[in-house]
Amino acid sequence: QVQLQESGPGLVKPSQTLSLTCTVSGGSISSGSYYWSWIRQPAGKGLEWIGRIYTSGSTNYNPSLKSRVTISVDTSKNQFSLKLSSVTAADTAVYYCARQRYYYDSSGYYYGEGFDYWGQGTLVTVSS
């Protein structure tokens, strides 16, 4: 059973950089057709996709956050990480890491994708 666990500071000062790590257990981060993603949710609001990384290092970022976001992967530690720079109070949220799976049948035909495993989430508050 794959498990994801976020870790990092729960409090970050404005203008500083938010740094979180997601540790994957129960499977190798390098195996399969998976992208490793970050998603956040401000209190009482909806989900926002931040970005993702493949184990090759290829990344995709939300255009609204792209200038401030860096996602990296450390396959030796089975971890991937998020850095969000120049944070403000608007970045206060529960941050989730998740595995995005692409589904293929035995013929290699793609038939969908989804975030099939999630971490429990970690609250990051931006405040002085």
Add this chain to the structure above:
Amino acid sequence: SSELTQDPAVSVALGQTVRITCQGDSLRSYYASWYQQKPGQAPVLVIYGKNNRPSGIPDRFSGSSSGNTASLTITGAQAEDEADYYCNSRDSSGNHLGVFGGGTKLTVL
């Protein structure tokens, strides 16, 4: 603003059928996936692709799509289905950028 639009709230009587919709241009080209989120918990994938349920998801959950609208249907809603539901797909550029709908709060009466 979200490129996927959901009704903020929907209600259903216990045991009845409810449809939750998600609209967006990208849905003409890409599948939606659906997530159930209960208070204080991480989201759970309930539907992906055309109409596929991960292991452990009850068969009362089903998905469908037509044009620019994807739907999640719960047939015979149970009290435990009361939750927030989010759709997710790629953005309209098709560049593998993710986007979530604003979410629908489902109340089971």
